[in-house]
Amino acid sequence: MKRLLLVLWVLLYLPPPVQALTPSEKAFLSAKKELEAFSRSPKVRYRRYWLRIINRFRRVYLRYPESPEAPKALIWTARLYRNLYGYSHRRKDLEEALRRYRMLWEHYPESPLADDALFEAARIYRELLKEPEKARQLEALILERYPSGDMAARLKPPPREPPSPPKAHLQRNHAPASEAPPQKTATVKRIRHWSGEDYSRVVVDLSSRVDYQDHALKAHRGKPPRVYVDLSPARLSPYLKPEIPIQDGLLTRVRVGQYRPDTVRVVLDLKSLTSYRTFYLGDPPRVVIDLLGESPPPRKKEVPLKPPGRRHYSLAQQLGLKIRRIVIDPGHGGHDPGAIGLYGLREKDITLKVSKYLAEELRRSLSCEVILTREKDVFVPLIKRSAIANLKKADLFVSIHVNASPNRRARGIETYYLSFTTDPEAMRVAAMENAVSNQSLSELQNLLKKILRNTKIEESRRLAARIQHHLVRRLSRKYRGVKNLGVKKAPFVVLVGTRMPAVLVEISFITNPTEARRLRSEKYLREIARGIAEGIRAYINGIQVARP
Ligand SMILES: [Zn+2]
Structure with a gap:
């Protein structure tokens, strides 16, 4: 009897047989x-x-x-x-x-x-x-x-009209992607989105470049506020669905349709909107729409009142600082190995190791929250990395990379922030990290004119300077001939659209025999992480001095 029950019990919990398809x-x-x-x-x-x-x-x-x-x-x-x-x-x-x-x-x-x-x-x-x-x-x-x-x-109209944004400064942009009108009709291939409480990024993937115009509509007669973008000349991929429901904080859904024979309209239905920006990126061609909700309330500067108990306050909390969450971005990953150097070293492995050490250092020395854009060897699109930082409401964004050059003697450390550049070396590094052609790079430079207004350039430059200084100083104590290539600016896709101070560190050259040998040792990678962490700490202390 017992055995029968056991058999019945086993049968009950066996997975159902795989059903053949009709x-x-x-x-x-x-x-x-x-x-x-x-x-x-x-x-x-x-x-x-x-x-x-x-x-x-x-x-x-x-x-x-x-x-x-x-x-x-x-x-x-x-x-x-x-x-x-x-x-x-x-x-x-x-x-x-x-x-x-x-x-x-x-x-x-x-x-x-x-x-x-x-x-x-x-x-x-x-x-x-x-x-x-x-x-x-x-x-x-x-x-x-x-x-x-x-x-x-x-x-049906929504039950309650969404409150119209208090400081609505709805922009109306007529933004041709270039001076010369495109010849080809582009296909709208895919729509991706990353969406959160007060920030959303929608990416419209295209087969070729296209002109676009964006518009915003306030909430009106029960209709939600909307942003729409007309792409032309363009048509829909046969595989595109007309609607993507999202229901995630700011963005409720995305609709796409052939609005006119030569125009595709992408409509974003929103809960609320304070501002938005659109930009075109080439290689591969896409139009990016960033939606910004109401900015988060200013963070309180006082020390929390809770009794400390066993948990002690972070340095940031003790100083009443604004830096609580840092996003670290290990460059490349998955099918994108980044630069390949001597000894078969791959940039993507080094950046991940350094990022993990850096996260450890920051958690220990600043007790702040640290988020990595990837924890494993996976591919994350550049455009998603900055979106993660925005979605997580990070206070700082640090992207880790390893430099490479056809010239084996090239060596040293440099830290970048997002801006225009005329420096050919900086352009070379940007082209390498963006994995784009030089032509797209000059387009990116043009784009910067439009979006830099919303970027924390001065803060980013200060953060870059601190990291560069402390990283070089720390390594110089233990290693010979550490070369300081300085703080530079360049148009990096991974930094475009970030809402917080954001930098990109090129920690060494994977193609230089001396530095490649060092990059193989865990000790060197740990020292790099410590140096960057010290730079971040100095930056935070600098804020404290600047704003007593
Ligand atoms: Zn890289």
Whole structure:
């Protein structure tokens, strides 16, 4: 009996057998896979390939009309016709899309996609065909038939109007990405976002450069405040979904659509907005939208009143300082090894080790919170690294790198902050760290004119000076011939858009025989971490002196 119970118990906890896919599931998944490959291939320029992929989905709903995959396949044929319109500009394609949306809500009224079909069709009427009356009819249908669905929720005004930002200085920028108009029509490939309480970054990935205009709208008649960016000439990738729900603090969702035959509009619906900035980055081409919510309340300067107990106050707390959280950025990682030097040394391994030592040092000597942009050997995009620092509301951002040069004799230590430069050596380092061409680099220089206003340049320069001084001093005590290359400025993508003092340290040259040998020893890496930590400490003390 006991044994029987045991067998029953084991059976109960065994994982369920892996379910084989049904034929309709298989067919749908393979069509979806093909679509994914198609959207990334140059075939998107040819109509016949579009029709072929549409046919793949069509076969799914024709062969398996009763399956749960049928309405899914149907909505994809509709979306594909709608996106094909971005390339063809043929009204007939829009009509084909509308016909399929209609099939969905008429033949599959019970499907959870029925209200999506109505919603997406309404948008085509309103935005592309300029027939608002038809759009309103479909929206009325949504509210009538699917009053508790997610599309109805989008149509209803929010229960409470979000408070309009108190110090709303909404900018209105008309920012061509360059003087010369681009020739090619760009494809909007993907939309990424990193979103937090009072800061969000949205990245629109493009196939080629594009002109863009950004606009902001205040909350109005129950509609939330919005930022929208028009990209032109541009069209949608067939794989892009029209909406990305986010619901994360500042940003509630991102919508994207073919607003005019040659214009893609990206709309960001917001809870609140105080300011925003947009900029273009090349290599790969993308438009970045940074949203800034209300700035966090000024941090209190007094020592906390809680009895200390066993926990003792950090130096920062004792001094009543503003520096509580530091983000350290170990350069490169994953498929990006950074510079490869002598002895097969890889920059990404060294930066991670030094960053971990540095985190240890800072936690111990300043008891402040330290966050690393990566803890392991993984790839993190440059544009995400500064976003992490902003999202975490860091007070300082320090990016760790190792220098490299075709000239083996090049050696030394240098610390950078973000600004224009005319120094060819600084340009070389920036080109290397940004992994971009020189042309993109000069574009980046132009971009700086626009965004430096919001950057803490003077503070960053001071932080760079302290780190450089203390790092060189510390290493010089133990090693011979440490070369001080000084504090420099250059346009680094990883520093663009940071809201706090931010620097990039090139700790040594991986290509110099002496320094490469030293970089192999843990002792040297620890000394570097200590030197940088001392610099950060001196910077913090400097703030204290400057603001008694
Ligand atoms: Zn690097």
